[in-house]
Amino acid sequence: MRFALATHDFAAVFHLLCTHSSIRRKDIAHSWGVTAKKVRHVINRRYVVTSYAEISAIADGLRIPGERVGFTPRPWEIGQDTKRRVSLLRRWRECVPWTRAEMAAAINAAATRRKANVSCHVSNIYRWEHTTRTAPHPVYCRLLEDVTGLTIDQLGFQMSRSGEL
Structure with missing residues (x-):
């Protein structure tokens, strides 16, 4: 998971979340602010997350610490x-x-x-x-x-x- 986050391989991240936890695609989609179909496309590698805005939206939605994705600490990490x-x-x-x-x-x-x-x-x-x-x-x-x-x-x-x- 750490390697996938560090390399921004969100297909692997989402796959690991869906298979090794109780998080579903629609939960990921809701936290990211997109549809479950888009999450499915990411998992199937039909869509690659590359923009800073998308990566930060995913990190904030799933509460992934900024240092795990190569960013500064996220605003919600202040405490x-x-x-x-x-x-x-x-x-x-x-x-x-x-x-x-x-x-x-x-x-x-x-x-x-x-x-x-x-x-x-x-x-x-x-x-x-x-x-x-x-x-x-x-x-x-x-x-x-x-x-x-x-x-x-x-x-x-x-x-x-x-x-x-």
Whole structure:
């Protein structure tokens, strides 16, 4: 399903939905705003969904997250910032690949270079990956930026007005 969504193969997406769930063609058509006949044509590969408008209508109608189809987060995903933040920071750490202990050690090394009087522990990394807070303390934000090479925004955190760097 993920590959089909990423490649915009909606014939496969619709086929999987119809065969492996209780969703019917007319349900897909209703959520997309078209007829069941058009959905049948997509499944039978007589019609190929290619336009941005159609893809976004399908994604919004079926509540497919924007990142699954190569778009920015959809407007209805706004309340899901915590999940997005967790995945971005954790995804970065796992791509390096580092354990939480290795990432904490790298942040401590960056703190030593910056002469910051802070200490990072595994529990900090875990909390930042799973918390509902807007962002870590500004000192840790700078250290995270140093270690990852990404801005706090790119890591999925949103700074509050009182905590701007």
